[in-house]
Amino acid sequence: MDPEERRRAVAEAVFRVVCRDGLEHASLRNVAAEAGLAIGSVRHYFAGHTELMVFAMREMSARLITRLTVHAEHLLDPSEPLTSAERLETAVRMLAEMLPLDEERRTEAVVWLSFAATARTRPELRAHADELYDGLLALTTRILEGARRAGRLHPEADIALEARRLCALLDGLSLEAAFHPGRLDACTMLAVLRAHLTALTPSAG
């Protein structure tokens, strides 16, 4: 088996363990068992526990960024002009990629938040956590700037502030759906996001 593929398979096992049992149980032993490998095999691909965690965190952020970028290209590509309704729908769909709307994305949100919480006191993870946060802020800023250019934003809106607000909303929805499972269904999350974006456009006022 290809080494890189193997590493990714082990990272998948990390995700499953973190989601099911919590990050505190993602020991080399438990991850190896989850991956169906001996602990020695896992250590053949990763120098130690720290390297495994860093790789898994990288893998997760890469996954999120890839998904978001695909949608961002559709939304921000000026070659295919969109109607305002299409614009709103595309924006909702893109930002919804960040929300735990299905089991797969819920797992991602849980894992990501677990890593972010741990990164707070772990220097080797802090950079990645902050990086993704900055990326999210930059992305929402670009979306709002695009909306302004298309005349789909209140003229007096403060883009930097609104980007912060949109980020906080997305993070908050993810947090609640991840940490309080069952209290926030996909439908409600989408409705909240749609309401927020609609309130930002002038036609809604």
Added chain:
Amino acid sequence: MDPEERRRAVAEAVFRVVCRDGLEHASLRNVAAEAGLAIGSVRHYFAGHTELMVFAMREMSARLITRLTVHAEHLLDPSEPLTSAERLETAVRMLAEMLPLDEERRTEAVVWLSFAATARTRPELRAHADELYDGLLALTTRILEGARRAGRLHPEADIALEARRLCALLDGLSLEAAFHPGRLDACTMLAVLRAHLTALTPSAG
């Protein structure tokens, strides 16, 4: 020393350890050292590690609820009518109690989010986490209902949805300030909150 006071002092030590080193380091040994006690002494007041964690989580939620309730009484007391500007200011101040605007409240946010993350996979903590979340949702709902009665809310606004949106915003701001220290200052958080509440009132449109 009064037993209950001693228990609270130990809980304070838990908060310091969690904030400084992370919840995964809040062992009986580390907490005892932080509190300046022997491990046996801590165990005299708490049956075990689990009981200590549950008590600390209770203590933290009680602290948050107490602070919020004080402000809520001011805001929702119909005996002293407020001007619209006062209403907005009071609402901002009350909801700001939930935000990590200073070091004390940042500690609380960090500790609370750490507990909430852990509670996801720990039955004995889950109830407390969900309870506080429900309380926050109920509180924002009451505030929005009060605003509606005072004519300070768009008539067509969906209160249940807006309560969810406000909760998510507050949770998101707390999350970002707690997990990405230095990237979100108190001033910006307040500005975001104020912008959100202002956008909910009809005079702003």
Added chain:
DNA sequence: TCTTTTATAGCACGGCCATGCTATGTTTTA
């Protein structure tokens, strides 16, 4: 075919942990 590299596996050590149990002061009560 023989050798070298790669993959898989796991033992053994020392560290930190929770906890059962015991010991020693210290206060309160009789």
Added chain:
DNA sequence: TAAAACATAGCATGGCCGTGCTATAAAAGA
């Protein structure tokens, strides 16, 4: 003053952990 209750302290056990190191098998290259 004697005894009972409480507070403080810590030892000993057994468990999970990361990691250094070794062992065996498979594959690749000579």
